[in-house]
Every structure is written in structure tokens, then in C-alpha cells.
Amino acid sequence: MDYNYSLIQSELRNKICHDCLNQELIGLQDEQEKLLQLLRLCTLFGESNSILIIGPPASGKTMLIRSAINKLRDTEDVADKYSQVNLNGLIQVDDKLALISIGEQLGVEDVRDRSIKSFGETFAYILESYKNGNPKKGSIIFILDVFDLFTRHRNQALLYNLFEVCQSAKVSVLVIGVTCRLDVLELLEKRVKSRFSHRQIYLLYAPSFDQYVAVFKSLLKIEGKGHKPSQTKSWNNHIEKLANDGSVNDILRRLFDYSKDLRLLKNLLVTPVCLIHESHPNIVPDDIIKSCKHIVKDYTVLLLQGVSVLELSLIIAMKHLSDKRRTTTFTFEMVYQEYMQFILYKSQLVEKFPKPVIFKAYERLIDMALIKPTNHPHKRLQKEYWQMSLLVQPTQIAEALQKYPNCPTSVMQWALNPIHS
Secondary structure: OOOOHHHHHHHHHHHHHOOOOOHHHHOOHHHHHHHHHHHHHHHHHOOOEEEEEEOOOOOOHHHHHHHHHHHHHHHOOOOOOEEEEEEEOOOOOOHHHHHHHHHHHOOOOOOHHHOOOOHHHHHHHHHHHHHHHOOOOOEEEEEEEOHHHHOOOHHHHHHHHHHHHHOOOOOOEEEEEEEOOOOHHHHOOHHHHOOOOOEEEEOOOOOOHHHHHHHHHHHHOOOOOOOOHHHHHHHHHHHHHHHHOHHHHHHHHHHHHHOOOHHHHHHHHHHHHHOOEOOEOOOOHHHHHHHHHHHOOOHHHHHHOOOOHHHHHHHHHHHHHHHHHOOOEEOHHHHHHHHHHHHHHOOOOOOOOOHHHHHHHHHHHHHOOOEEEOOOOOOOOOHHHOOEEEOOOHHHHHHHHHHOOOOOHHHHHHHHOOOOO
16 A cells, blocks of 8 residues: 555644644543533623642643543634633743733733732732633633642732633633642632632543553544545554554553553654654554663562672562562561571582571662562561561562573572572
């Protein structure tokens, strides 16, 4: 099939890098409709309002806002009927900086010269100047990212004035606060809280694996614009086969279990999309596998690659203890006895260490959080007798051994073949 590769690559890059994602695939259509309704009331009918969007990191808060605004633009002729002001609690750390940013984004240039005035007077001046300079552009959408940090501003003047304007008829505004804190309302002063509409959207939804795979396919499929129908059908059929490939499906499952953050999924696809060329016409499973190795690092494996041979040997002893006794707990004395069996069996090949040195290595594993106490040990109980559990999986040990620099052959063999007493 003779594709237009530059057009395909441009379209897929736009999807991956500019949040062009079908929101229905991740189950936020109800929340999108709720926010879209408020946007319409503000931009089309001049109704002011305020709302908080609350959810953990990577739950889709910013994407929800962008998709709702994009949908508003696509369905309604509102491009010249509103202005958008973006504030961030990490950047506008006080009300003066916030005022200057609001003025600049609304095209009011002399805000800095009026900084000696009170906050309320300067804010009213900005809104009046904007209204007089933009008679057709009456509505303003304020988006306050990291909303909880704005509650730390002195007297919460910015929030008070924004919510106050929502209750007046001077300018139609929609204030959208974005935060991760569930207790954000408790951070508002009484006079600010009384002016807030108490509208809230909670994004606690987590996509299923089927929806996650659907997003994967949506990001890689092309639309009909600029392509022949046969080309579009052929490419999209190829993406369906790619998503159903066993190795690709395993990688998607691994990413899904690791994090349901769609940004990580997009990062996975950046390299494969960039590889699309006449000499490499299709995305193949090997592209996905290689990309996954670059973006997903198992830091436990990396940590194991940096431990000493003695510490690695103790980890192997703990693994064998778990396999033999079918228990996840052990003490230092148990690990020491298991390790000494290995030393006696390979006495000619392995360097011997005194017990205090071995215990020091054991303590270092505790400090690195590779092992931990199963419960809070009694103060008088010696550390040698603490009940511990191993926080490393057998697959991680095997992977670390393969990548461990100059790993002694005897240690490698012991890991694979435990010594039976």
C-alpha cells in the first residue's frame, strides 16, 4: 500500500503531543457534558459560575477541561465570544503576580503601574478595561491549576474577588479550579466559601484494560482526511492486528498495571511514530518493545545492579529461604545459615567474610528498602531476630543477575540451583 507517510506521521504526532484524544474512550463523557454545560451557559448566555475539578494526578483533569473547550468550539460559534485566563498556583505565588498575569492575558497593559492600588480596585479596573476594549468578547474563563495553593495567598483576595464577580452582572465569568486535594473546601475562608457555588466534579474513575487498549488503538489510527479510503482502512486494520499481538498486549498490560496514566502510554508511542518512513512503513511489535525498554525502568533491578556481591548473595539466600520454607518472613540468623551453606559448598571459589561484616551488609539492605520488618519490632529485640520480608520479586533477581557487572559464576549458579541441606 502506497501511503503518504509524512501525513500519517504528522496526524499521529498531533494526537500524541496535543491531547487530541476521544474522551469517550476513558469514560469521562458525563463529566465532560457537565463542564460543557457550564461553558455554554457562560459563553452563550452570559451566566457566571464556579466549579472545582478534583482528582488524583493523571486522572484526566486537564484533559477534561481541554476536551470540553474544544468540543464547545467545534459545536458552537464562540471563538470570538470569550477569553481564557490560565493561572497556576506554582507560578503565581502571590496576588500581585496573579493580577499582572490576568492583565497581560486580557490585554490590559498598564496593570503594573496600578499595583499601588488595592487588589479589589486593580481587579475591577482590569475587568472594566477588558469589557470596554472587547465589547463582543464579554465572557472570561478563569482556569486555576493547583487551586489549593491559591488558598495560601494573603486574605485569599484573588479567590474572593473571582467568586464575587461570579455573583455580579458586570462580566460573565466561569472560574474552574483544578486540584488534587479532597479537602480543598476546608481551606477556603468563610467569606470565600460563601461565594463559591459548591459545584464539584470528582475524577476517581480508572479505565479498564479494554478501554486502555482502545485508547492505544485510537492514538494510532488515522482519519480519512487526506487519505484514500483504502489506505485508511488498510492502516487501521494493521493497528487492530498490532493491538492484538501477544507481545504488544503483554507490554500494554505491564504499563496498565504499573500506571494507568495515559501520558505514559503516549510516551510509549512517540518513538514508534517517529520511525514511520518509506523504508519502515508500519509500526511493528519490535518498535513497541524497544520503546518500552526506554521509558519503563524497574528501579529495584537497577538498585540490585549496584549492590555488592555479598549483598546480592544475601538476597539470593532470602529467595531460597522463601522457596524452601514457603514463607515470606525470615530473620538474620536464618539468612546467615543459608548463606553459610553456600560458602561451605563453594569454599574454594567464594570470598569469606566474618559474621559482623555480613550483618553490616544485611543492615544496608534494610536501609535500601530491599527488605523490611513485617511489623514494628520491640525496642529491646536485637535486629538479628527481627522478622523481615523480602521486597524483591524472583523475576527482578533473575533480571538483575543477567545485567550484574562481572557477577561471579558461583553466585549465578547458586541463584539458579539452590543448595539442599
